[in-house]
Each structure stands twice: as structure tokens, then as C-alpha cells.
Amino acid sequence: MSDQTDEPLDVLLVTVREQYYIPKFLHGILDADHIRIVSLTTVPPTLGTKSMPVFLWDFFTRFGPSVFAQHVWFYGKYRLLDTVNRITGRGSPYSPRTLAQRHDLEYRHTEDVNTDEYVAYAESLSPDVLVSVAATQKFDSQLLDIPSKCAINIHSSLLPEYKGVSPSFWTLLHNEAQTGITVHYMTEELDGGAILRQEPLDIHNDDTLHTLNRRVAENGSKLLVAALEDIHAGAVNSTPMSDDGSYYSMPERDDVRQFVEQGNRFF
Template identity: 40%
Template sequence: MGTPDFAVDILQKLIQEPFVNLKLVVTQPDKPVGRKRILTAPAVKEFAQKVGIEVVQPEKLKNNEEFFKLLKEINPDTIVVVAYGKILPKEMLEIPKHGCINVHASLLPEYRGAAPIQRALMDGKEYTGITIMKMDEGLDTGDILLQKEVKIENDDDVLTLSKKLAEVGGKLLVETLKNIDNITPVKQDHSRATYAPPLKKEEGKIDWNMCVSDIYNRFRALKIWPGIFTTFRGKLLKIHEMEIVQFNITSDIPNGTVVVIDDSGIIVKVRNGFIRLKLLQLEGGKKIDARDFVNGYKIKRGDILD
């Protein structure tokens, strides 16, 4: 059971294992995407159909007797869940012989919830990891089967970190399934629990009064969605590439002010440092590099980003 690209990477690892007899893929229903609201299949569905695995997309899980009947007919040893997006009801948890096993992208009990990768990046964490957990009725509260730590590099973003975690998660899941009868579950220390709630679009808006590391961490965490943005001359300005730079200016300049324009980008002052903007997209326009943006929109030193 899974929905996004992260789950696809885990699924690819599973189908490569000769001992795994994969009977069914369960994913979320197709959803309208983009301005034109085009009905789009989840990444897991697209991959499963390419490799010839049966796919079902229940609208709901709770009290879905038709779906439960299908699972009971399959009689699975294990149900593997990776970023599916819904809490499983008790009746479903009790169907498999070895229960339902979740691959969660954090070192539980830290970052329970929907956005553990993004929240770890936003918080500037140096380490995160993968937890293989036996699911219960709570939100990522089940007993831990295996865990592995993963270092977050300074240049990691949500894309690169997701790939690293998926690689580790796939290997750890295979190890778990091979040794399921010999692994002793360990209860989580619920007093140490932290949470990773779903992302909100407004979290992408830059506050130039934030410190330089917080702005950069937000950029690398929200790169896929919702992206980060500010406003320029009354229009929304998306920032697709940025970096922290060292620069010496001693005068009292408001945060959000453009202080330097050169071939490598637009340098903006923030609370305790400077950010170089490299790839931008003004509302209604295309992505362009900073040099073309400057030439096209006549941005100059002293302009302020809201």
C-alpha cells in the first residue's frame, strides 16, 4: 500500500526479491492535478500497471467490506504500507498473519505523521532515518522492528534525501521480511514523540526576517511542494534555486533588500546573512535564471522583496 514516488522506490525493491510473492498493490484514487484539474493517477499505480501488478484504489478503508473480502481471499502473510496517506482500521490490521508493516521515513518516535522528510529538513536536523514498524490503530505509534540512521548532508533537499531514505528503507524492509519470525518488536517511548503534520501552501512564503539558515532549510524542504515564494511588484515570485552566500555589508539595510546583482544571481539581505537567488519565476511567466530576470524585469539594487 502506497501512493507517491517514495513508495514506488520501495515497491521496486520488493519486486526484485525472489522470495516476495506480491499479490496486490493498493493506492489512493486518481486525483485532479494542476490548474486544468487533470485527473492523474498516483505514481504507485502508474508503476504497478507498467510491471503488470493488479491495482485497487478504494475510496475509503473504514467499513469497506468489499475491500476487506478481497484481502481475506488473498490471505496475505504481510501487508506493507509506505506513505499510503490513511490510517488503517483495526479490521484490516488483523487480516495478515504477520500484521501490517510500515516503512516510515524518520527515527520514530520523532516525526510521526505525513511529512517527516520535509519537517526534518525544515528543522535543520543533521540526522534522520528509516523505521520499520508493526502498525497499530494510532498515528505511527506501533512497535519498532528495525531502524537505521541516515545523515542529512548540507546540500540535501527533499528530492535527494527522499531517494537516500527510500534506498535504505527498501533494504531494511527486505531484511525485516526475511527475518520477521526472529525480530523482537520494541515499544516506542511515547514521551519522546514529535510530529510532522501535512504541509500547508502558506508555509512556502518567505519571511525575509528569518535567519539565513531557516530560509535555506525551508527552501530545500519545500522544493517539490509548495515551493517557496515571495512577492515582487505586487506579483507572486517563485524561487526555484538559491544558496547561502558570505557578504560584508555594515550599513543598516532592511531585510529583503536586493544588495548585489551580478552574473551569478541576485543577492538579498536577510536577518543574519545573505541569500543568492539563482532561478526565478514571476507569476504568469516561465522559470528563468537570475541574469535574464534582471534584464527582463529591470530589477535593481535597493529593490525590496516583500
């Protein structure tokens, strides 16, 4: 039975403060029918609440100076472009903050989504749905319980395979022919909860980590909108998450070395 109404679905969207990929993930949802973003919140890209210097040093030691320099150049370039475009009001937005400004959305940055202050803020918004897009923090139950309908996450693999961090890296390292995108209910278990929608994505022979992540973002935007439209229409047909599958954490230095030796590239 459908419980769709003419009222829009009020969505609290939590994502990572990042330049380039996240605006591609979010673009479709901001223009979708029946969806109203009540707030766009960002968290640091530091995998939890560790400090940025600690995160950067950890990244440097794991990935080495060459890969580290590639990432600094890439994100530095788009951070500069985003700042210029935000000030001038012209050009493409390359950050959630600039995207929010362009769409006249409430924007908030928090170091930790589980603090009493942020939880109280989220409660004040009375969202129907809480959406996590590449957020780098685990959501506690007090936050997950706030939305009146559900909390959902979008993950860049065909769950339950490749749970955890950097699924695109691991699928390339393991020479997979296919990856995918999954929208699932959020629980306190990482990458757990029943699956709402899932879509496979072929990996091309010439894919770099960058090109694969870009296509995941572009296709993920459409899948997320479709899942939210299902929720709005009361037409969700979810599938339990299997206990099988695989989990991967941040790559170690040997994983990065093998990735490069196999002929894979980051950009």
C-alpha cells in the same frame, strides 16, 4: 526459534498513487527472495478521503503559487513519462500501476481501504503480512486484523521523532543533521506499534526536499525487505515504541515561508 519455511511470504502492499518516489520504495521488494506480492493496492494522495480538488486547493493555500507550480510541473512530467512508458513497454516505471504491470502483479485502486468492499477483497487474498508504504489513510482494526502474521508500516523518520506528515520537510526546517527510516508494526494509533528495524540517514548540506525524499525511498526499500525477511525467518527482534517523540501535521503557510527563507529548496 526460527519458523522459516520454503513457502514465500504473501504480502498485500498498500501505497499511494504517486509518480516518482513510490516505485523507488517498491523496487527492491518486488525482486526479493521469499516474498510474493499478492496484490498492489493504491489509495489517492489526498490525506484521507477528501476529494482531489479540495486537496489541491488546500495544498495551494498552504504552499503558495510558486511551490504549487513546482510540484505540478514535477509530477506532471513524470505522469506523462509513466503513461508513455506503460503504453510502449519501455523506459522506467514511474507509478505503482506501471510497476505492477511490469511485474505481472494484481493491481487495484481504492478510494478508501476501510470500506466493506475493500476489506472483503483483502480477506480473499489471505495475506501473511499487510504492508503500508506512504499510504495516506489510517487503517481500521478490521483491516489490520486480516494478515495472519502482522501489519507493518515504513515511515521516513527515526520514530518516535517526527511522527505524522512530511517528516523530511520538518527535519530540514529544523536543521537536523540526521533523519532516518523506521519499519514498525501497525496499530490503530498513527505511527505507533513496536519497531522492527530502524536506520539513520545523514542529511547533506545541499539536500533539497526532493533529494532527501529520493534517498529515503532508495534506502527504505532495502530496510523494508530486511524487515520482511526477518518476519519470514521468524527472527523479528522488535523494540517497543517510546511514548516520547514528536508529531507534525501538514505545514502551514508560515512554515513554508520559513523553510524557503532559511535557504531550503523543494527541488
